[in-house]
Amino acid sequence: MEGSNPIKQHYHTVIIGAGPAGLACALTLLEHGVEDVLVAEKYAFPRDKCCAGYITRKTDREYKRLGLDPADCGYTLIKDFRLYFKLKCRQRIDNRFLLTSREINRVALDDAFYRLAKARGVRIAENMPITGHDPETKTVVIGKTHTIGYDNLVFADGTLGFGSISQNTRRRNLAMQLIFPSDRPDGIEIHFGITKRGYCWVSSFKGVTNVGITDEYRETANYRDVFAAFLKDLGMQPNMSSLYSAFTPIGVRKPVIGDHIYYVGDAMGACDPFTLSGVRNGLVSGEKAAQAIAAGNPGILKRYARSLGVKFFFTRGIMKLFYVRWIRRLVFDVGCRFLSGAVTFFFNRFLNKK
Numbered sequence: 356m357e358g359s360n361p362i363k364q365h366y367h368t369v370i371i372g373a374g375p376a377g378l379a380c381a382l383t384l385l386e387h388g389v390e391d392v393l394v395a396e397k398y399a400f401p402r403d404k405c406c407a408g409y410i411t412r413k414t415d416r417e418y419k420r421l422g423l424d425p426a427d428c429g430y431t432l433i434k435d436f437r438l439y440f441k442l443k444c445r446q447r448i449d450n451r452f453l454l455t456s457r458e459i460n461r462v463a464l465d466d467a468f469y470r471l472a473k474a475r476g477v478r479i480a481e482n483m484p485i486t487g488h489d490p491e492t493k494t495v496v497i498g499k500t501h502t503i504g505y506d507n508l509v510f511a512d513g514t515l516g517f518g519s520i521s522q523n524t525r526r527r528n529l530a531m532q533l534i535f536p537s538d539r540p541d542g543i544e545i546h547f548g549i550t551k552r553g554y555c556w557v558s559s560f561k562g563v564t565n566v567g568i569t570d571e572y573r574e575t576a577n578y579r580d581v582f583a584a585f586l587k588d589l590g591m592q593p594n595m596s597s598l599y600s601a602f603t604p605i606g607v608r609k610p611v612i613g614d615h616i617y618y619v620g621d622a623m624g625a626c627d628p629f630t631l632s633g634v635r636n637g638l639v640s641g642e643k644a645a646q647a648i649a650a651g652n653p654g655i656l657k658r659y660a661r662s663l664g665v666k667f668f669f670t671r672g673i674m675k676l677f678y679v680r681w682i683r684r685l686v687f688d689v690g691c692r693f694l695s696g697a698v699t700f701f702f703n704r705f706l707n708k709k
């Protein structure tokens with residue numbers, strides 16, 4: 356059962372996952388007059404989400420377009436943004452692009468988006484993980500017992516969700532984060548030189564600190580130890596029992612299989628491989644999938660995926676260069692010292708587009 360509404364046996368569109376991508380898809384379908392939609396979500400809201408929850412001004416605009424103002428969830432700019440290399444502060448930037456919430460996670464934002472979707476009439480079945488899928492009969496099993504037919508199926512279930520069975524998920528980024536109370540002053544620190552092909556963050560806001568590390572995932576690395584060593588270097592020793600980790604994709608995957616199975620958000624690989632920012636691409640890919648479904652034209656999502664693929668191709672190029680040791684030295688030892696204006700401009704302009 357889904358509230359007082361029993362789950363039907365067939366829907367025009369079934370969406371798996373009620374994150375930003377799945378709900379943006381459902382809301383946009385409604386805008387296009389497609390109401391016979393079910394969103395099946397594994398957990399009940401408000402649900403935990405391993406995410407630092409930063410959004411850029413562009414993401415903020417995207418939420419507003421969909422009817423949600425992140426400011427209502429306490430989102431605001433933190434001015435003090437610092438770049439570190441090998442634990443040494445190299446530059447302070449007057450942040451103009453990155454907004455964060457009081458809790459420095461995404462729980463409140465996702466919950467507000469869920470409530471907005473519910474209020475608009477989106478049917479969301481909570482505590483209903485997908486457990487089976489038969490593309491031949493166009494049916495999915497959600498929960499333990501519900502077999503549901505669909506005309507269109509949208510996988511919005513993240514990097515390693517059920518939909519990833521038919522995707523290439525070999526290469527992926529790992530991100531870990533720990534949130535704890537602290538008396539550090541408000542500010543965002545981005546640290547390079549701690550992990551091999553990733554960055555770390557230390558963000559504090561009104562008595563809460565979020566420490567995170569990212570890296571291109573290697574099975575041989577012991578990331579818990581890397582995390583603990585980073586905390587120690589920072590002079591912090593919080594309880595690590597609530598250390599969360601999750602994967603984000605590297606590279607765009609197949610956006611459509613056949614003409615009725617769609618992939619959006621992290622399930623499609625719509626997460627920037629360098630910055631790991633994926634909320635905005637999740638929202639936009641959800642919207643594009645809805646437009647494709649409403650118009651009966653999968654090409655709409657395929658074109659978006661192609662353009663994202665090209666963008667990520669260049670991002671990965673920048674990333675490859677950036678992680679060359681002497682180039683990083685050049686950026687931090689020379690760039691940050693003598694061309695700090697250009698570095699600030701690059702950060703505020705380039706990252707604002709994410």
Ligand SMILES: Cc1cc2nc3c(=O)[nH]c(=O)nc-3n(C[C@H](O)[C@H](O)[C@H](O)COP(=O)(O)OP(=O)(O)OC[C@H]3O[C@@H](n4cnc5c(N)ncnc54)[C@H](O)[C@@H]3O)c2cc1C
Binds near residue numbers: 603
């Ligand atoms: C530590 C960390 C920090 C990050 N920080 C940022 C950041 O600051 N800013 C940013 O833009 N991005 C950030 N990201 C990336 C961002 O979290 C993702 O790109 C974004 O969540 C993708 O949205 P989505 O809707 O595709 O997937 P998700 O938000 O992962 O939503 C997927 C939904 O599907 C549900 N689900 C999964 N499996 C099933 C199933 N079998 N059946 C039913 N439902 C299912 C899940 O419960 C979830 O609700 C971060 C990621 C990590 C790991």
